[in-house]
Structure formats: structure tokens, C-alpha cells
Amino acid sequence: MIIAERKPIDEIMAMLTGVKRLLLIGCKGCVTVCSAGGEREVEILASLIRLGRKKEGEPIEIIEAALTRQCDKEYVDAIDQWDGQYDAIMSMACGVGVNFIANLRPVATVFPAVNTTSFGGSQLQGVWTEQCAGCGNCILHLTGGLCPVARCAKSLMNGPCGGSQDGKCEINPEVPCIWQHIHDRLHRLNKGASLTAIMPIRDWSTAGHGGPRKTVRDDLTL
Ligand code: SF4
Numbered sequence: 001m002i003i004a005e006r007k008p009i010d011e012i013m014a015m016l017t018g019v020k021r022l023l024l025i026g027c028k029g030c031v032t033v034c035s036a037g038g039e040r041e042v043e044i045l046a047s048l049i050r051l052g053r054k055k056e057g058e059p060i061e062i063i064e065a066a067l068t069r070q071c072d073k074e075y076v077d078a079i080d081q082w083d084g085q086y087d088a089i090m091s092m093a094c095g096v097g098v099n100f101i102a103n104l105r106p107v108a109t110v111f112p113a114v115n116t117t118s119f120g121g122s123q124l125q126g127v128w129t130e131q132c133a134g135c136g137n138c139i140l141h142l143t144g145g146l147c148p149v150a151r152c153a154k155s156l157m158n159g160p161c162g163g164s165q166d167g168k169c170e171i172n173p174e175v176p177c178i179w180q181h182i183h184d185r186l187h188r189l190n191k192g193a194s195l196t197a198i199m200p201i202r203d204w205s206t207a208g209h210g211g212p213r214k215t216v217r218d219d220l221t222l
């Protein structure tokens with residue numbers, strides 16, 4: 001899932017300078033699961049904003065809502081009902097949701113309320129760790145299902161580097177060296193011999209550095 005966390009309140013308040021009527025919208029998808037931008041977080045942020053503005057002597061009207069998803073036009077259209085009732089929209093969805101609303105509302109001011117950090121999985125209750133960087137050219141079949149692109153601090157294709165020690169990464173003794181784990185796992189699976197093959201220099205063009213990527217479902221023709 002996509003992981004995000006709410007921006008610091010001071011940053012949010014600074015974005016809203018001069019805004020008198022705000023549409024604050026959360027998303028019931030990933031940001032609800034990671035408690036960054038679901039219904040409950042919309043309610044909490046709305047209270048914080050109202051309180052902050054009251055202290056400044058600049059009250060603000062806030063319409064609160066949470067869409068089923070903010071990355072789908074079908075659901076974003078639900079905000080039509082508030083047309084003319086706000087000066088700006090603040091989205092509590094991931095960056096995809098914010099972009100989507102900006103695409104669909106060309107003349108609306110749209111602010112992000114969260115920082116989108118990664119694609120990850122739940123490690124402990126309330127803790128998520130990055131697992132995939134959406135590189136567009138998955139190599140997990142070569143690395144025992146563990147991703148060096150997202151989980152190695154240097155995104156090395158042939159590791160570990162010289163900084164790996166006791167299974168930990170040199171950036172932080174609490175961070176596993178994923179390349180050590182890849183080696184251990186492949187040996188456990190009797191596939192250790194595959195580690196002698198040098199992986200070629202990676203072509204990062206699939207990772208989106210050449211512009212936005214597009215995915216079309218096989219059964220559709222555009
Ligand atoms: S290799 Fe690429 S697509 Fe596969 S898990 Fe890693 S970042 Fe994601």
C-alpha cells in the first residue's frame with residue numbers, strides 16, 4: 001500500500017494563509033490504513049486548523065469529507081456538490097490523489113496535507129516499512145523476492161557493499177542489510193549459485209525518470 005504521514009501543522013497553516021473557506025478531503029484507501037488521511041484524520045486536522053485560526057483571530061469555515069478513493073474520477077466527482085463553497089481544497093490523500101484532484105479541477109487551488117513516503121507493508125501495529133519503489137522493471141525473481149531497489153540504501157544491483165556488517169546496513173545498525181538477506185535466502189533455497197552472475201547496470205528509464213509512466217490494462221485499447 002502507499003504510505004504517507006501528515007505534514008507538520010505549521011506547514012499546513014502556512015499553506016492556508018488567506019483561505020477563508022476550505023474543503024478538506026480525506027481518502028478511504030491506503031491513507032486510512034496508515035492513519036494519515038482517513039475520516040478520523042480529517043476530523044482531527046479540521047479541529048487543529050480551526051483552533052489555530054481562532055487563535056490568530058482569522059476564523060475559517062471547513063467542509064470535511066472523505067472520498068472512497070481520490071485516484072478515481074468516479075469518486076472525485078463527489079466533490080461537485082460543494083462547488084462554489086470553498087476557496088481551496090486540501091487533500092489528505094497520497095500524492096496521487098492530490099494530482100488527480102488538480103487534474104480534474106483546473107481552476108481550484110489544491111494543497112497537500114500529507115507527505116507520501118513509500119510503498120510498504122505493515123511491520124508492527126502502526127509501523128510500515130518500504131518494500132517496493134515502483135521501479136517498473138521488477139527483478140525479485142533474481143533476488144529471492146527481496147527488493148534491493150527499495151530496501152538497499154544504495155539501490156545496489158550487486159551487493160552487499162563493503163559497509164555491510166553482521167547483517168546490518170552501514171547507514172544504521174537497526175536497518176537490515178537487504179543484500180545480506182538476499183544472500184542468506186538464496187543459499188537457503190539452494191539458489192546461491194545464481195549470485196555469481198553479475199547483474200548488469202540498471203536501465204532506470206522504466207523508473208519514471210523520463211516522464212510519467214502509463215499502464216494500460218491488456219484488454220483495453222486506447
Ligand atoms: S524491483 Fe522494482 S518493482 Fe520489483 S519490488 Fe523492487 S522496486 Fe518494486
Ligand code: SF4
Pocket residue numbers: 151152153154155156159160161162163164165168169170171176177178179180
Ligand atoms: S550495507 Fe547492505 S543495504 Fe546497506 S548500502 Fe550496503 S549493500 Fe545496501
